Every structure is written in structure tokens, then in C-alpha cells.
Amino acid sequence: MSDDPRRDVLDAADRLRWDLPQNFRDRWVEQTYAESERLASAYVRQDQPSRRLAWERRLDAFLTNRWTGYPTMVLMLAVVLWITISGANVPSELLATLLVDRGTALWHSLFAALHAPAWLSGLLIDGIWLTTAWVVAVMLPPMAIFFPLFTLLEDFGYLPRVAFNLDSTFKWAGAHGKQALTMTMGFGCNAAGVVATRVIDSPRERLIAILTNNFSLCNGRWPTQIVLATIFIGVLVPSHLSQLVATSAVLGIALLGVVFMFGSSWLLSRTVLRGEASTFSLELPPYRPPRVLQTLYTSLIDRTLIVLWRAIVFAAPAGALLWLITNIHVGGLSIAEYGINALQPLGWLMGLNGVILLAYVVAIPANEIVIPTIIALTTMTTAAAVGAPETTGVIYEFSDQNVLKSLLVGAGWTTLTAVCLMLFSLLHNPCSTTLYTIYKETHSAKWTTVAALMPIAFGIVVCSLVALVWRALGGS
Amino acid sequence: MARTTSPCATCALSTPQLDRLGLDAQEVDYVVALAGNPNTGKSTVFNNLTGLRQHTGNWPGKTIARAEGAFAYRGARYRIVDLPGTYSLLSATPDEEVARDFILFGKPAVTIVVADATRLERNLNLLLQVLHITDRAVLCVNFLDEAEAHGLVLDLGGLSTELGIPVVGAAARQGRGIPELLEAVADVAEGRVECRPLRPRFEIPGLDHAIAELLPLLDHAYPGVSHADWVAMRLLEGDEEMATAVRDGHLGELRADHVATEAGGHE
Numbered sequence: 065m066s067d068d069p070r071r072d073v074l075d076a077a078d079r080l081r082w083d084l085p086q087n088f089r090d091r092w093v094e095q096t097y098a099e100s101e102r103l104a105s106a107y108v109r110q111d112q113p114s115r116r117l118a119w120e121r122r123l124d125a126f127l128t129n130r131w132t133g134y135p136t137m138v139l140m141l142a143v144v145l146w147i148t149i150s151g152a153n154v155p156s157e158l159l160a161t162l163l164v165d166r167g168t169a170l171w172h173s174l175f176a177a178l179h180a181p182a183w184l185s186g187l188l189i190d191g192i193w194l195t196t197a198w199v200v201a202v203m204l205p206p207m208a209i210f211f212p213l214f215t216l217l218e219d220f221g222y223l224p225r226v227a228f229n230l231d232s233t234f235k236w237a238g239a240h241g242k243q244a245l246t247m248t249m250g251f252g253c254n255a256a257g258v259v260a261t262r263v264i265d266s267p268r269e270r271l272i273a274i275l276t277n278n279f280s281l282c283n284g285r286w287p288t289q290i291v292l293a294t295i296f297i298g299v300l301v302p303s304h305l306s307q308l309v310a311t312s313a314v315l316g317i318a319l320l321g322v323v324f325m326f327g328s329s330w331l332l333s334r335t336v337l338r339g340e341a342s343t344f345s346l347e348l349p350p351y352r353p354p355r356v357l358q359t360l361y362t363s364l365i366d367r368t369l370i371v372l373w374r375a376i377v378f379a380a381p382a383g384a385l386l387w388l389i390t391n392i393h394v395g396g397l398s399i400a401e402y403g404i405n406a407l408q409p410l411g412w413l414m415g416l417n418g419v420i421l422l423a424y425v426v427a428i429p430a431n432e433i434v435i436p437t438i439i440a441l442t443t444m445t446t447a448a449a450v451g452a453p454e455t456t457g458v459i460y461e462f463s464d465q466n467v468l469k470s471l472l473v474g475a476g477w478t479t480l481t482a483v484c485l486m487l488f489s490l491l492h493n494p495c496s497t498t499l500y501t502i503y504k505e506t507h508s509a510k511w512t513t514v515a516a517l518m519p520i521a522f523g524i525v526v527c528s529l530v531a532l533v534w535r536a537l538g539g540s
Numbered sequence: 541m542a543r544t545t546s547p548c549a550t551c552a553l554s555t556p557q558l559d560r561l562g563l564d565a566q567e568v569d570y571v572v573a574l575a576g577n578p579n580t581g582k583s584t585v586f587n588n589l590t591g592l593r594q595h596t597g598n599w600p601g602k603t604i605a606r607a608e609g610a611f612a613y614r615g616a617r618y619r620i621v622d623l624p625g626t627y628s629l630l631s632a633t634p635d636e637e638v639a640r641d642f643i644l645f646g647k648p649a650v651t652i653v654v655a656d657a658t659r660l661e662r663n664l665n666l667l668l669q670v671l672h673i674t675d676r677a678v679l680c681v682n683f684l685d686e687a688e689a690h691g692l693v694l695d696l697g698g699l700s701t702e703l704g705i706p707v708v709g710a711a712a713r714q715g716r717g718i719p720e721l722l723e724a725v726a727d728v729a730e731g732r733v734e735c736r737p738l739r740p741r742f743e744i745p746g747l748d749h750a751i752a753e754l755l756p757l758l759d760h761a762y763p764g765v766s767h768a769d770w771v772a773m774r775l776l777e778g779d780e781e782m783a784t785a786v787r788d789g790h791l792g793e794l795r796a797d798h799v800a801t802e803a804g805g806h807e
Binding site: 069070072073074076077080081083084085088089091092093095096097099100101103104105106107108109110111112113114115116117265347349350352355 | 689753
């Protein structure tokens, strides 16, 4: 024996290892398995043939079939979107009337009765209240329908089947098959999707999953898509078809996102993140009947209200900022107008306008507030342009036409604007929360920058191309 | 069948002695580890006990890092750690390392192994490995409702006797079996029930001899080290992690395993 007892242990282990069979570890594992098998067969009895198992196998054969698997996935997404779009329309209108129209008027009469100064009512009502009210009206109904539906699918056990179906495509793209799970998580929230990439062991494949997660439309962007598709695309066809067409438009954008996710994964794995896709095993869990009431409760509390609260927290200061930049004048023009004018050429090129691009700059903290920011900015600049300083500046037509649409059309929006905005909403930088999460997960300023700039580059190119072709074909 | 579930589907919601403490894990008397195969409902059990609402989902690998919460039962305070789901403790994936290290070095007073009743054979494999590294475990056979739907009949009493640890049947999604699980955990934590875990002998030529030679040396280097059999087998297998633990003294932390927490010490 030496003086170092720890050394003795290790030396003895090294020596004794040679006396053991070479497959020592395999035998260890095998004998543990054999014991489990013995125990299970001793204490578990199959009393009657399982009808449920046969049923599950048939369902799996259908859902993961080469020919039926993909169409079913698209169909499921379409049904979820269709229910969301057709269900959210009426409550959204109701909330807009209640909060935006009545609420704003009520606040103004209250402030007027108190003889509050114009700047105060402007900042609080036209800035903070109006932006926040639009956030609630635009976001709450679609989220309250979309999240529970998605959670029900997750609870049922469908997500691993999606991963199974998409596995070969991910392999083609040089990415990890579990990226299917992080991608679907991204449909809820990109920051959550980025955190979920921890299930991927290989650093290279994990980085690909992180950088491309933004191509999953997140809950901050679904409402944007749904609102635009409903009021601009759906109305292009007769009313009985409008929800179907609006659904198809949103579905198209979501699928385009998936195409971009695969394309950019492929590109990354062939260039800066070269390597082979690693193999893994994923268990297909049993189908479980979803607990409907509990799912409704938790998805409402945990997701809908939390996301909505986050949006409100970001929207209130953004509203104040918006009011300030539209009302502080330097040399005859407001700060907002300088920004809008500066961004107008790029906006036009992309089929958008200066207001939209400025809204994206202001709304960097959260995707959720892009549409409300655009609305607020449009309202305020329109009001400023027609020279109606101390009023609400908003003139709504409450005929049969959608409030929002009349406002936007009044500001010069066309179908092209809506289409390009839907595309840009898909293809732009992740929100600040997601960027921060990416930085925390990668510890790399470089990759965080790539994550921010890659989608913007795609967005500018795609929107400009669409606008170019559209205009060449004679659209406006 | 001893220790199967009560017919009351909502007992967990009204278990009088249970006090869910959420994240408040101050001054705990016992630490409980929650282990199991992926997607066996560990997070649901965790939520049931702590009153937290960790997101649960029907796909394996949902719990990424470990989650912690607390509850009080019959006057004792427990900290419970939801470990990532693993199929085994023998390989070197990050998930398995987290689970294995916590059960070995986190000094849990009780390790709950949650198993899927419809896939018991594969789930028992992990349980047997857990029993190799801890004496104090409770097996929670979850998804009993599904097992019934599949026409399976389980003799949990017989299984408990042979395994030498309490076995509790549950359908955690419906809250079934949670009161019984709490009772079993408290019994083991407070020493009312003594576990005599099943540790099958491995029939591998030369193994008994090699372990017999290693054990005195281990005891000399680390007097009183617990689970010396497991440590010896890992060393013989050539596991680098275990060799490092021997070399840098990390293994010494195994010595006071369980005893400190049992005496009411707060780690």
C-alpha cells in the first residue's frame, strides 16, 4: 500500500478490471433488464386483450404515416387557426368598441370635467390608454382561443408524432430531430422555444435550433396575422368564404415560416455550422385524453394572462413614448414625422410605409404591441396632419365596416401593405426578451447578432421582391 | 392489494394534513427527490404536492432542468426536487448525470420513483438502478387509470413485498393516490417504515471477488462511504466521473448520506 489511499483504490480498480469479462457493463445492464422483466411478468397480468392498444396503434399508423402524416399536421394547424379566426372576430370587435371607442370617450369627458391640461389627457389617454386598449382588444380573444387548443393537442400527445414525422426533413437540413419540439414550442413563445433547445445535446445542432426558432410565429405575432388576414385578405372574397380564405392566408404564412426554418437550418449546417445530424431516440408516448377544464384553466392563467400582462407592461410606456414623439415638435415637424419620413423610402420599397417601420423600432421590446403601435402611430400622425390638436384625433366610422380597417385604409393602406406586413411580421428580428434569452443561452454576442439580423435580411429581401412583382403586375 | 388507491378521485385536493408551500423551501426537515422515466407524470405529481403549476406536457424531455418546490405534511416540511426524466442511471447524458448526482450527493431523505403502470417492465429497470444507490425509496405506479383501460391487473402489494419498499398506485392527473403517496413518503422519511430494497446479485464471473478486494480499500480511503458496492462497480466499469470523485475527494460527501437530513439538520 502507498501513502495515498485514494490512489490505491483507483490502482486496484484498474488492475481488477482485467479480471472481469470485457462485456462487464453490458452484462450489468442486461441482468438489470432481466430482473425488471421477471418482476413485471410476476406482478402485472393482462386480464383481457387491450382494445385501447389496438386503437392507439391504428391512430399512430395514420398520424405518422408517410402519406397521411404531413397532410394531417397541416390540417390540424388549419383547424386550430380557423377556430381561432372565426371565434375571435366578434369579441375583438366588441372589445374595440368598448375599450377604444367608449372607454376613450369616457376618459376624455372625465378629464375635461376635471379641467385637466391638454398635455396630461393627451399623454395618459391618447398615449397610454389607447395603446393599451388596442393591445387588449387585438390580442386577448385570439390568444384565449389559440392557446387552449394548442395545449389540448400537446396534452393529447400529438407533439412527439410531429417530431417523428419531421425527423427525416430535419436530418436533410443537417439539424437535430428534436428541433421539431422546440419549433412547436416556438409557436407559443420564441423565448420558451429557445430555452427548450436544451433538450438538444449537440452544441452545433442546438445553435441551429436557437437561431431558427424565430421562424415559428409566436403568440405575439399570431394576432397580427389574424387581424390583418381577417380585415384585408378575408374581404377580398364573398363573405361566406372570407374566414376560410383568411385562415388559409395565416396558414400560408405559418408554413412559409417552417420553410424558412428548414431552409436557414440547411444553409447554416452547410456553411458556418457544418456537421452531420446526430441520431437520438424519442419515445412516442401513449395518447392521453386531454383534461379539458384543467387545460382551459392553466392555459388561460399561465399563458394568456401572463402574455397579455407582459404586452400591457410594454404597451403602456410605448404609448407614452408614442404620444411624446408625435407631439414634441422640432422645427415644425414632430419627432415621429422625422422618423417616418426617414423610413418612408425603405418602407415603400418593402411594400410597407414609414409608420410601420417606425412602429417596429418602437415595438422592439415585444412583438405583441406592433399592431397597437401602428394603430396609435397612425392615429396620432393622421390627427396631427389634419391639424386637430387637442381632441382624441380619432374619427371612427361605426357603420358596418370594421373600425380598424377604416382607420388603416384612411392612412393609405392597401392589400399589398397588409401582405407585406404579414410577411415582415414573420421575417424580422426576435423581440428583446427572445434576444436576451438567446444571449443567456449562447453566451455569445456574435450569435445573438446573427439571430437578430438574419431574419431582418430575409424580411427586407422577401418584402421588396413581393412589392416589386406586385407593382409590376399593376397592383397598387 | 395493499396500498393501492382510494376510490375517491379528488382526495388530493382535500388531504387535510397537506400544506402546499409552493416555492417556499425554507427550513425544510426532509429533501425528497422525484425520479422516473420521461413522460411518466413526474411534473403532475410535483404540482399535486407543491401546489405549483409547472407546465406539464405529453412529451418526453419536457422538464429540462430540475424544478424545486416545497410542501408540509403532518408537521414536517419537505423540499421536493423534480429531476429530469431518464431511462437509466448508467450512461453519461447530461440528464442522467443530474438525476444520478442528486440521488447520490443531494442527500434526499426519500426518492420517489414515478413509473408508468402501462410500461412497468421498462420503468422497473430505472427503479432497480435507483435502489442500487439509495435505500430509501418509494415507488409510485402512475397512470393506473390507463392500465385499467388497457385491461392490466397489477399486484402492487406483492411487488412492494418483493422490492422491499412501499409501492403506491396513483392516477396523478385525477389526484388519485396522492394521499397514499404522501403517507408512504412520510413513513420512510420519519423512519416508521424501513426499506429493505431488492438488490439482485449480478452473476458476472470475477465480480464478487473484485468487489471484495475493492471494498476495504474504499473504506480505508473514505471511511463509512455509503453505497460502496455501486461505487466499486462504477470504478470497475472504468467510469471517469466516479474516478474523478475518488481522486478529488468529492466522494467523501457520500459519507454522511441521509443521516444528516434524518437528524433534522438542514443540510
